[in-house]
Amino acid sequence: MxxxxxxxxxxxxxxxxxxxxxxxxxxxxxxxxxxxxxxxxxxxxxxxxxxxxxxxxxxxxxxxxxxxxxxxxxxxxxxxxxxxxxxxxxxxxxxxxxxxxxxxxxxxxxxxxxxxxxxxxxxxxxxxxxEDYFELSDKEERLLFFLGDSDHDKTVLGNADFFNAVEMEMLLGHYFFVKYEDDLAKLFTTLHEPEEYMDLIKSSSTVVTASSQTAMEAKASGAKVVYIDLGKEAVYPAELIRRYGIIVVKGFDSNSVKRALESESPLAEKAIERxxxxxxxxxxx
CATH class of the missing domain: 3.40.50 (Rossmann fold)
Incomplete structure (x- = not known):
């Protein structure tokens, strides 16, 4: 076994x-x-x-x-x-x-x-x-934010100014606290349930995330991806993520994220393989 x-x-x-x-x-x-x-x-x-x-x-x-x-x-x-x-x-x-x-x-x-x-x-x-992320799917003009499945320290609420400056829809994480979304609803135009994860990552035209795994999945799906490096342990380091044509921004810097969203994705040195x-x-x- x-x-x-x-x-x-x-x-x-x-x-x-x-x-x-x-x-x-x-x-x-x-x-x-x-x-x-x-x-x-x-x-x-x-x-x-x-x-x-x-x-x-x-x-x-x-x-x-x-x-x-x-x-x-x-x-x-x-x-x-x-x-x-x-x-x-x-x-x-x-x-x-x-x-x-x-x-x-x-x-x-x-x-x-x-x-x-x-x-x-x-x-x-x-x-x-x-493999599902490599399947061609129609993209919706959606700017989706996914922090990760956990926000134990309520990082999102602690960076309210950033989210007020960058209008996005939010995909909730599976480990988010009960009733946490009541506070998050004040910062985002739309909140999506965790169960929508795969469909939203595959169908969103642009994904901003602090999850390195999500960044790779969204890139494989053909989305424009901005990875927010929070300096925490991640399954893939920021320097590796950059090599796949993913824009990396240090922390919740609204000006840097806005510039990233307005710019073209960099050429990828590597392609995500099946x-x-x-x-x-x-x-x-």
């Missing part, structure tokens, strides 16, 4: 889980059965929209072996401290894949890495976007 662990939660959002959903769907097409592991039920419920209907919750990366057994395989997408658990996983499991923490990360115990810009036979590409999981599926052939 293959297990896919994606670190999720109300403080970190669902970027890793969305990336995981893309991998699981690609594996399913190849006839490879895999089980998703997340940290909370809300993540599992949210992923139904992304085509994933079964999941198991565990507390942390250290609990993977409470579900996976000797001889199973596991994919790990997490920046948690494993407290030495990875050594045991590589020893006990048939194979371990994990996402690199940064560009300097390397395999320590024999695990296989997902790395952004992978050009070696020993690794897999970490920039992963669901997912390739052959190096995983070949283990099951």
């Amino acid at each position: 293959l297990f896919y662990y994606a670190h999720t939660g109300h403080k970190i959002g669902l970027d890793r889980a969305k990336r995981g959903a893309a991998v699981l769907k690609a594996l399913a097409k190849e006839g490879v059965e895999a089980q998703l592991l997340v940290n909370d039920f809300r993540a599992g419920v949210a992923l139904k929209e992304h085509g994933i209907h079964e999941y198991v919750t565990i507390e942390t990366i250290q609990d993977i072996d409470a579900i996976a057994q000797n001889g199973d395989s596991v994919i790990i997408d997490s920046n948690e401290d494993d407290h030495g658990r990875l050594v045991k996983y590589v020893s006990d499991f048939k194979h371990v894949w994990r996402f690199a923490h940064d560009s300097e990360d390397h395999s320590v115990h024999g695990e296989t890495l997902f790395k952004a810009g992978c050009e070696e036979k020993e690794c897999l590409e970490a920039v992963i976007v669901d 997912i390739n999981i052959n190096k995983i599926s070949e283990f099951y052939q």
Whole structure:
């Protein structure tokens, strides 16, 4: 059995889980059965929209072996401290894949890495976007803002001046506090429910986001994308995002965002490629 662990939660959002959903769907097409592991039920419920209907919750990366057994395989997408658990996983499991923490990360115990810009036979590409985003769809003239699935610190309300200066529609996150949208309604022309995520990312002509995974998905869908770099941990660093022709703005700078929206998207050095999981599926052939 293959297990896919994606670190999720109300403080970190669902970027890793969305990336995981893309991998699981690609594996399913190849006839490879895999089980998703997340940290909370809300993540599992949210992923139904992304085509994933079964999941198991565990507390942390250290609990993977409470579900996976000797001889199973596991994919790990997490920046948690494993407290030495990875050594045991590589020893006990048939194979371990994990996402690199940064560009300097390397395999320590024999695990296989997902790395952004992978050009070696020993690794897999970490920039992963669901196949659905590559499908051609009609664009609506919509300026959509998506912070991310989490706003634990109420970042949006703390930057009210920015949102008053740039008129946008907002896509709510799955972890937003109850009744938070009552306050947000004062800042945005329209609020969209989290369940509309995939449809809106695919159909919006312009997307402004602080989620690096969403930035890649919107770009793959053909939208103009502005990524707001908040200086927090992200699944893709800002310098990598720029290489895909995505405009990057530091923080909630309304003047910079307005200029970005009025300018042409920069030429991309790299194109977002369709997912390739052959190096995983070949283990099951």
